[in-house]
Amino acid sequence: MVRHHSTMTSLINNIRPKPDQVLVDIADYVLNYKIESKLAYETARNCLIDTLGCGLEALEYPACTKLLGPIIPGTVVPNGAKVPGTQFQLDPVQAAFNIGCMIRWLDFNDTWLAAEWGHPSDNLGGILAVADWISRNAVAAGKKPLTMKTVLTGMIKAHEIQGCIALENSFNKVGLDHVLLVKVASTAVVAELLGLSREEIINAVSLAWVDGQSLRAYRHAPNTGSRKSWAAGDATSRAVRLALMARTGEMGYPSVLTAKTWGFYDVSFKGNAFKFQRPYGSYVMENVLFKISYPAEFHSQTAVEAAMTLHEQIMKAGKKVEDIERITIRTHEACIRIIDKQGPLNNPADRDHCIQYMVAVPLIFGRLTAADYEDGVAADPRIDALRKRIVCEEDEQLTADYHDPKKRSIANALTVQFKDGARLKEVAVDYPIGHKLRRKEGIPLLESKFRTNLARRFPAKQQKAILEVALVQAKLEACPVHEFVDLFVI
Numbered sequence: 209m210v211r212h213h214s215t216m217t218s219l220i221n222n223i224r225p226k227p228d229q230v231l232v233d234i235a236d237y238v239l240n241y242k243i244e245s246k247l248a249y250e251t252a253r254n255c256l257i258d259t260l261g262c263g264l265e266a267l268e269y270p271a272c273t274k275l276l277g278p279i280i281p282g283t284v285v286p287n288g289a290k291v292p293g294t295q296f297q298l299d300p301v302q303a304a305f306n307i308g309c310m311i312r313w314l315d316f317n318d319t320w321l322a323a324e325w326g327h328p329s330d331n332l333g334g335i336l337a338v339a340d341w342i343s344r345n346a347v348a349a350g351k352k353p354l355t356m357k358t359v360l361t362g363m364i365k366a367h368e369i370q371g372c373i374a375l376e377n378s379f380n381k382v383g384l385d386h387v388l389l390v391k392v393a394s395t396a397v398v399a400e401l402l403g404l405s406r407e408e409i410i411n412a413v414s415l416a417w418v419d420g421q422s423l424r425a426y427r428h429a430p431n432t433g434s435r436k437s438w439a440a441g442d443a444t445s446r447a448v449r450l451a452l453m454a455r456t457g458e459m460g461y462p463s464v465l466t467a468k469t470w471g472f473y474d475v476s477f478k479g480n481a482f483k484f485q486r487p488y489g490s491y492v493m494e495n496v497l498f499k500i501s502y503p504a505e506f507h508s509q510t511a512v513e514a515a516m517t518l519h520e521q522i523m524k525a526g527k528k529v530e531d532i533e534r535i536t537i538r539t540h541e542a543c544i545r546i547i548d549k550q551g552p553l554n555n556p557a558d559r560d561h562c563i564q565y566m567v568a569v570p571l572i573f574g575r576l577t578a579a580d581y582e583d584g585v586a587a588d589p590r591i592d593a594l595r596k597r598i599v600c601e602e603d604e605q606l607t608a609d610y611h612d613p614k615k616r617s618i619a620n621a622l623t624v625q626f627k628d629g630a631r632l633k634e635v636a637v638d639y640p641i642g643h644k645l646r647r648k649e650g651i652p653l654l655e656s657k658f659r660t661n662l663a664r665r666f667p668a669k670q671q672k673a674i675l676e677v678a679l680v681q682a683k684l685e686a687c688p689v690h691e692f693v694d695l696f697v698i
Contacts, residue, residue, distance in 0.1 A: 227410045227462040230482055231417075234369055234392070235409040237488040238400040243364050248490035250681060252360040255318055255367075257678050258498055258654055259329040260696065261661030262317045263310030264293045265578065268664060271556075272313040275438055276306045287344040289337040292696035293665050300334075300341040304394075304448045308333025308441030314578045315437070315560050316503040318496045318642075320367070321542070321610070321618060324374035325506070326386035328492060330440035331366035334394035334448045335359055336693070338401050343690040354401075356692050357685035362397045364493045369393040371492030376483035382476060385422040387443040392416045394447030402455055411460025415450040417472050418464045429549065432558040485613075495616070498642030500653045503578045507543040508566045510637035511620035515570040517635050518624055522571070529572050529590060531626050535598045537563065538621040538634070540606040548600045556581035564595040567622065609638075618643070655679065665698060 243249070266272045277296050278284075289303035290296065296306060308330055311317050318329045336359060343353030370393040379386060395416040399409045422443070426435035454460065465472045466481070473481055502512045522529065537543075549562040559565045559581040568591045570576045579585065609617040621636035641650045658678070662671045674695045677683050684692070 225463045225466075227414070227460075228465045230465055231410045231413050231460075231462070233488065234396045234413050235406050237369070238365055238396045238409065239406055241365070241488060243361055243490050245364075245490040245494060248364050248493045249357075249360055249685070251493050251496065252363045252367075253678075253681055253684055254498070254651060254654055255329050255363060255493065255496065256332070256356075256360065256684075257658045258500075259311045259317045259332050260292055261658040262312075262314060263307065264661045264665045264696075265316065266310045266313035267293050269313060269578075271434060272309060272437070275309055278302060287341070287348050289340040289344070290690075290693050290697055292693060293698055295698060298337075300337045301445050301448045301452070303337035303341070304334040305438075305441045305445035306333075307337055308390075308444040309438045310441075312440040313437045314503045315505060316499050316578065318498050319506040320371045320374060320492060320496055321506060321616070322371065322374040323376055323378040324380060324386050324389065325542075326370055326374055326389055327440065328367035328370045328390075328393070328496060329363070330387070330390045331370065331394045331397065331444055331447075332363060333441055333444035334398045335362040335366060335401070336689075338398045338448055338451075339689045340693045342401065343688060347688075347690065353688040353690055355685060356687045356689055358401070359689060360685065362401060364490050365400075365488075366393040366397045367492040367496060368488045368490060369396055371496075372484065372486060372488055373482065375485045377477075379421075380424055382478060383424055384476060385424045385427065385439060387439045388416075388419075388421040390440050391419065391443040391447050391450075394444040395450050398448050399451040399454060402451055404451065404455055407460075408454045408457075410462070411458065412451045412454035414460035414462065414464045415454065415458075416447060418461050419446065419450075421476065426557075427561065429551075429558075432561060433555060434557050436557055495644050497618075497640065497644075498650060498654055500640075500642045500650050500657060502566075502576045503560065503581075504566045504576060505547050505561050505563075506640070507540070507547055507618060508563045508620070509640035509642070510618055511537055511539070511543075511563055511567050511622060512570055512576055513637045513640065514620060514622040514635040515567045516574065516576075518622060518632060519571050519574045521632055521635075522624065525630075525632070527626060527630075529568075529594055531628070532571075532594065532597060532624055533627045534625045535567065535571075535594075536623045536625075537567065537598065537600045538603045538606065538623070538636075539563075539600050540610040540619060541602050542607075542610060543620065544600050544602055550595070553586065556583075559586060562595075563600065564598040565591065567598055568594040616643075666696075670695070 288297045291306045370389040399412040547563040617638045619638040623634045624632040
């Protein structure tokens with residue numbers, strides 16, 4: 209007996225669609241938008257020096273430097289990109305990884321807080337490496353190099369792409385790490401630097417979205433670890449690789465976001481399309497947050513400032529931290545979600561994402577530096593003893609002010625209660641020193657931070673040569689990229 213199986217055929221539509229609007233908007237922005245904002249360029253210069261300074265400080269940490277250099281030891285690339293603070297000259301993909309790894313290592317470069325927070329200066333890894341490589345090859349061929357104004361323009365645009373997508377779209381809520389936005393932004397900006405056509409830039413950006421994206425597992429208990437310090441270097445270097453592939457004519461994937469079943473929205477974003485609050489301009493760079501005083505996860509910056517004030521008050525009152533019964537941190541929801549942490553802390557990456565640790569250290573020592581996250585300091589039993597007595601409580605008004613685009617505060621308020629019943633008046637800080645509303649107060653301190661970081665690596669004469677260019681807007685903008693980078697070769 210022969211059985212006839214009924215078959216159902218569904219015709220798959222194989223007509224290649226127009227590129228997703230999100231891809232088109234990014235490509236058109238990097239190609240055509242002219243940055244007119246003087247504030248954006250001034251902020252970009254401050255961002256540049258701060259970001260490079262963070263990288264120089266990271267070179268003091270073997271956990272970072274062990275990852276740097278060429279993949280094959282001893283490799284030198286003629287006319288390759290140089291890595292500031294080192295003697296490495298590498299292909300632009302590996303140089304982007306090196307620079308990106310350095311600048312993010314200590315969690316001390318800029319921050320953007322939105323639905324998806326992140327660190328837009330992470331994109332400098334790809335931008336500086338590619339601009340330097342292009343410039344060295346141009347000079348070798350008797351052509352004009354790029355100027356640092358091109359680098360600043362690239363930074364403004366990368367900040368804008370990463371930051372504007374982040375405003376309304378939370379990738380952490382679907383378990384993906386914010387470095388995917390570094391990859392997307394770097395890909396677009398680097399593709400434009402490389403001279404790709406509009407179609408090629410769209411292809412390159414589609415390749416960034418179609419990539420596998422990093423899980424956030426390395427940022428959260430019980431797996432918190434050092435990948436969070438090199439993940440952005442990995443993302444910006446991957447961007448350079450994808451842009452170079454697109455330059456060869458490698459095809460893109462036009463509906464990478466919207467394709468039913470197989471696109472990013474369905475696979476990774478619970479079927480939701482991205483939302484946008486504003487068109488791309490120069491808003492993000494103008495409003496970016498600098499970490500000026502403390503290498504600490506940004507939701508804790510105001511808490512650390514408050515703890516430094518309380519350290520002085522406790523000493524003046526003739527008390528010791530051992531006399532404290534309880535510290536209450538009145539805070540915003542994002543702080544509790546990300547860095548409110550009890551129990552053992554396993555490594556520096558764990559500690560710089562624990563608000564209790566970041567408050568305990570300044571209360572005890574009157575300081576918080578990158579070295580304070582290392583095992584030697586963390587072994588002091590007073591830190592864990594004090595951590596157990598620090599509790600966070602959400603204030604819904606602070607949460608609302610954090611999300612309010614007119615305020616964008618990142619407030620924390622600390623109250624110290626002693627075992628004898630005495631209590632210090634609550635110390636509240638609404639805006640950290642690196643906030644746009646405190647620029648006048650913050651920029652001299654940012655420059656001081658840069659001077660300190662230069663002194664870690666370079667002799668006085670070299671420091672002076674760097675400062676003469678880096679602190680003067682017109683001089684920096686006119687400086688050829690390769691000459692600027694050469695100032696940082698050790």
